Amino acid sequence: xxxxRRRLRQNIARLFYWxxxxxxxxxxxxxxxxxxDIWRDxxxxxxLDFMNSFPSRFPEEAGVKSALFGTIWLxxxxxxxxxxxxxxxxxxxxxxxxxxxxxxxxxxxxxxxxGVPSVVYGILGLALFVRALALGRxxxxxALTMTLLIxxxxxxxxxxxxxxxxPSIRDGAYALGATRWQTVREQVLPAALPGIMTGTILALSRxxxxxxxLIMISALSYIAFLPGGILDQFTVLPIQIFNWAxxxxxxxxxxxxxxxxxxxxxxxxxxxxxxxxxxxxxxQW
Amino acid sequence: MVSPLRFEFGSSLPQSAGxxxxxxxxxxxxxxxxxxxxxxxxxxxxxxxxIQRNQITAIIGPSGCGKSTLLRIFNRMNELIPTxxxxxxxxxxxxxxxxxxxxxxEIRQRIGMVFQKPNPFPKSIYENVAxxxxxxxxxxxxxxxxxxxxxxxxLWDEVKDKLRHSALALSGGQxxxxxxxxxxxxxxxxxxxxxxxxxxxxxxTLKIEELMRSLARNYTIIIVTHNMQEAARVSDRTAFMLxxxxxxxxxxxxxxxxxxxxxxxxxxxxxxITGRFG
Numbered sequence: 289x290x291x292x293r294r295r296l297r298q299n300i301a302r303l304f305y306w307x308x309x310x311x312x313x314x315x316x317x318x319x320x321x322x323x324x325d326i327w328r329d330x331x332x333x334x335x336l337d338f339m340n341s342f343p344s345r346f347p348e349e350a351g352v353k354s355a356l357f358g359t360i361w362l363x364x365x366x367x368x369x370x371x372x373x374x375x376x377x378x379x380x381x382x383x384x385x386x387x388x389x390x391x392x393x394x395x396x397x398x399x400x401x402x403g404v405p406s407v408v409y410g411i412l413g414l415a416l417f418v419r420a421l422a423l424g425r426x427x428x429x430x431a432l433t434m435t436l437l438i439x440x441x442x443x444x445x446x447x448x449x450x451x452x453x454x455p456s457i458r459d460g461a462y463a464l465g466a467t468r469w470q471t472v473r474e475q476v477l478p479a480a481l482p483g484i485m486t487g488t489i490l491a492l493s494r495x496x497x498x499x500x501x502l503i504m505i506s507a508l509s510y511i512a513f514l515p516g517g518i519l520d521q522f523t524v525l526p527i528q529i530f531n532w533a534x535x536x537x538x539x540x541x542x543x544x545x546x547x548x549x550x551x552x553x554x555x556x557x558x559x560x561x562x563x564x565x566x567x568x569x570x571x572q573w
Numbered sequence: 574m575v576s577p578l579r580f581e582f583g584s585s586l587p588q589s590a591g592x593x594x595x596x597x598x599x600x601x602x603x604x605x606x607x608x609x610x611x612x613x614x615x616x617x618x619x620x621x622x623x624i625q626r627n628q629i630t631a632i633i634g635p636s637g638c639g640k641s642t643l644l645r646i647f648n649r650m651n652e653l654i655p656t657x658x659x660x661x662x663x664x665x666x667x668x669x670x671x672x673x674x675x676x677x678x679e680i681r682q683r684i685g686m687v688f689q690k691p692n693p694f695p696k697s698i699y700e701n702v703a704x705x706x707x708x709x710x711x712x713x714x715x716x717x718x719x720x721x722x723x724x725x726x727x728l729w730d731e732v733k734d735k736l737r738h739s740a741l742a743l744s745g746g747q748x749x750x751x752x753x754x755x756x757x758x759x760x761x762x763x764x765x766x767x768x769x770x771x772x773x774x775x776x777x778t779l780k781i782e783e784l785m786r787s788l789a790r791n792y793t794i795i796i797v798t799h800n801m802q803e804a805a806r807v808s809d810r811t812a813f814m815l816x817x818x819x820x821x822x823x824x825x826x827x828x829x830x831x832x833x834x835x836x837x838x839x840x841x842x843x844x845x846i847t848g849r850f851g
Contacts, residue, residue: 456688459653459686461704463686463688464704464756464759470708474704474708
């Protein structure tokens, strides 16, 4: 028996347990401290007036109304545009596209596009939507830019959801005389929809926190009105937060913290909906 | 060691005596010199086989001999595999289903299929059966079609009170009978069955076999099976397939089931059914 050696091995095993535990706790603890800090700074400012007021030079009168509504407008419009395009592309790639090098090239490119920095999409949006298509600094230009940003994510998530539908389901439909479209519409899409919805919501919750592309297309930070249509100007929560946080007065730091709480609540509710959809409607094959 | 004489034969239906190579009006399907490739690999070579109406034809042979591929040429399911290519003719009621302008969608309505692993749609029992008629533009009493199909598949009594429940909650044997009911609902002439009982326990297998015998009164059935006892029990005719040195499948012998199992003409058939290989 080689007892000292065995003790050494046991100690090494124990050491790694603590290293891995510490690695896990770094993230959790940092996030907890951050949340507590933001809550301490922001909660005194958080009330109905804050939700119901436009931004102002005077901290006591300032609120997130325009930023919150701008975010909701932007998200809704982005979802409306990106969902059909993303799902359509995923259906094409999974169900129709021939398995050849062109399709392979498209797939590789989509995966790469998902990793492109968001500010690059902002520059593209500025050149294409704001200038070339003359949409100005509108909600529509912002939503189109955000669509470019999250389309790759939606396509990838939708493709995975569609691929998770077993081939035997398609065979079953084809064997009954279903056309390709009937098979996709009646069997593949309903079975894949929970996964597609989950992926889309998670992609949108990425979009909700983005500020770089919107700064590029010059979404304003001081807006004292609500967008009335898709061609109106707008601002969003991250830009409002950035604006307040960069001011010297300490009161605005509190406002920024309060706006972060609002943003987190929107974000976490979206993620909660995604988790609910996934657990409620997932098919166990 | 199983002797070929110890097989039990399905005795409920008379075996049509005489001519082992039928011709004429009683033919429903006939493959003529069919070859199938997957890419550059030839999976089937020179397949010719004539299928009798209202009989059960079994296709037996070892794994990888192309049984399933042969089954899938009869309803053009093979062409859903991207690299598959088919040559030759398959005559269905006098018309070549591979002729230009023939719609595979229409062929599959008339030649149904049941798969090896039960594959009910993740929907209610009712919706599973109603799907076929619905997509084929059925205008009539869907409830009646569903009930009739489930009765034919000997499943009605077990599920009549839970038609709106998920089909995935049924047992494996029930799921397979549901898949048969689903195929019957579009009123096909021929039903192709690809090892329909291989994923089931013995009592569920027995039910499926009894069901096949009763369906043979109104339908033509072609069944691929690994199980020689099953072929002997349920089928009227049996085709024995093997793969050659290039792994291309072909038919060694096709005859009345009784003849195949009692006095096979080819040594390889005898070796296979007596369990010497495969």
